[in-house]
Amino acid sequence: MSTSLAPSAPQVGLIIREREPVNLEYPFDQLEEFLTPNDLFYIRSHFKAPVLDRHAYKLAIGGAVREPFTITYEELLAMPSVTRPATLECAGNGRIFLVPQVKGAQWQLGAVSTAEWTGVPLTALLERAGLDPNACEVLFEAADTGTPKEEPIPPGDTSYARSLAIGKAKDAIIAYRMNGEEISVDHGFPLRAIVPGHYGMASVKWLTHIRVLTEPFEGYWQTSDYGYWDYDENQNPMRRALGQMAVKSAIARPRTREFVPAGSPYRVFGAAWGSDTHIEKVEVSTDDGQTWQPVRFLDEAQFGVWRRWEFDWSAPEEKGTYVLKSRATDAQGNSQPEHHDKRFGTYVIHHTFGIEVVVR
Numbered sequence: 034m035s036t037s038l039a040p041s042a043p044q045v046g047l048i049i050r051e052r053e054p055v056n057l058e059y060p061f062d063q064l065e066e067f068l069t070p071n072d073l074f075y076i077r078s079h080f081k082a083p084v085l086d087r088h089a090y091k092l093a094i095g096g097a098v099r100e101p102f103t104i105t106y107e108e109l110l111a112m113p114s115v116t117r118p119a120t121l122e123c124a125g126n127g128r129i130f131l132v133p134q135v136k137g138a139q140w141q142l143g144a145v146s147t148a149e150w151t152g153v154p155l156t157a158l159l160e161r162a163g164l165d166p167n168a169c170e171v172l173f174e175a176a177d178t179g180t181p182k183e184e185p186i187p188p189g190d191t192s193y194a195r196s197l198a199i200g201k202a203k204d205a206i207i208a209y210r211m212n213g214e215e216i217s218v219d220h221g222f223p224l225r226a227i228v229p230g231h232y233g234m235a236s237v238k239w240l241t242h243i244r245v246l247t248e249p250f251e252g253y254w255q256t257s258d259y260g261y262w263d264y265d266e267n268q269n270p271m272r273r274a275l276g277q278m279a280v281k282s283a284i285a286r287p288r289t290r291e292f293v294p295a296g297s298p299y300r301v302f303g304a305a306w307g308s309d310t311h312i313e314k315v316e317v318s319t320d321d322g323q324t325w326q327p328v329r330f331l332d333e334a335q336f337g338v339w340r341r342w343e344f345d346w347s348a349p350e351e352k353g354t355y356v357l358k359s360r361a362t363d364a365q366g367n368s369q370p371e372h373h374d375k376r377f378g379t380y381v382i383h384h385t386f387g388i389e390v391v392v393r
């Protein structure tokens with residue numbers, strides 16, 4: 034049915050974080066191929082997934098444009114398309130590693146996955162509509178609606194909506210295929226935005242409207258939720274919307290508390306990803322961050338897409354618990370910090386927390 038696993042691969046499934054709405058985690062320790070099989074790609078939905086009819090469906094492009102228009106699913110499919118891989122990571126990925134424990138979906142390592150997306154470049158639609166010279170953002174509005182959970186909560190039902198700076202619009206795709214297959218209901222059928230380099234919340238599913246704005250959007254999903262505290266030049270705290278993914282790496286294997294035979298070779302394996310620049314370096318520490326050594330990359334460097342890596346470790350002869358860490362650096366020199374940055378609250382969890390393994 035979907036991108037098939039090798040016949041020898043273990044038959045594993047997604048991990049349930051919430052039953053309804055559906056929130057399912059990719060079992061990150063199963064990382065193997067560059068592209069995550071569709072059936073294992075994590076699902077993060079705030080509301081029940083709307084089931085949209087492909088024949089009745091229309092996408093409206095409007096707002097600050099010369100000629101607003103609507104386009105059907107079939108018409109969009111007939112437009113010239115692009116295909117590119119992009120890694121989606123939920124901004125709350127790794128939340129379970131925060132101490133003390135915080136509210137929200139308790140994601141471990143697997144609210145991140147990579148697929149190859151096919152669709153129409155957002156710019157093709159914007160060009161057809163004709164941008165107002167004062168356009169500053171593009172708002173993606175979606176068909177799903179309900180009562181969100183993050184305080185302060187709006188009094189009525191709220192639809193999912195996120196805006197994107199006009200300068201970033203060039204990278205966005207209005208996608209209808211995921212790893213060569215029609216996008217499934219849970220992943221946003223019939224159309225979703227894909228914004229490579231940004232946290233998953235920017236890649237709006239079940240897209241109904243694309244609205245060009247001349248003022249920044251300050252809706253629920255970029256202020257109450259998916260916002261963080263920044264400081265202006267006078268040190269006044271202010272809310273800003275999350276956007277770019279922070280540079281990050283994660284160890285898929287060994288798993289937490291995995292038993293590793295003393296004195297044996299072990300292939301440490303993982304992935305690293307970041308935002309609008311590529312991952313340049315990943316290092317591994319097998320002594321809780323005292324010393325670091327470089328890894329070997331398995332994938333080429335590309336912005337907004339993970340690079341898998343491996344590292345040959347000789348497990349020590351001496352039995353005991355060892356802490357493994359990985360640390361990525363991007364092409365601009367940004368590296369993972371040692372501690373979680375509290376300004377980001379329960380999001381942007383990219384510090385170098387250790388994976389404990391038991392050598393015996």
Ligand SMILES: Nc1nc2c(c(=O)[nH]1)N[C@H]1C(S)=C(S)[C@@H](COP(=O)(O)O)O[C@H]1N2
Nearest residue numbers: 075076077078079123175193233234237238
């Ligand atoms: N319409 C809509 N789009 C959405 C969401 C949503 O709840 N509704 N969740 C966002 C979040 S928080 C993430 S991390 C990604 C997850 O995409 P996926 O479920 O295909 O993995 O979708 C984003 N797009």
Ligand SMILES: [Mo]
Nearest residue numbers: 123124233234
């Ligand atoms: Mo997310």
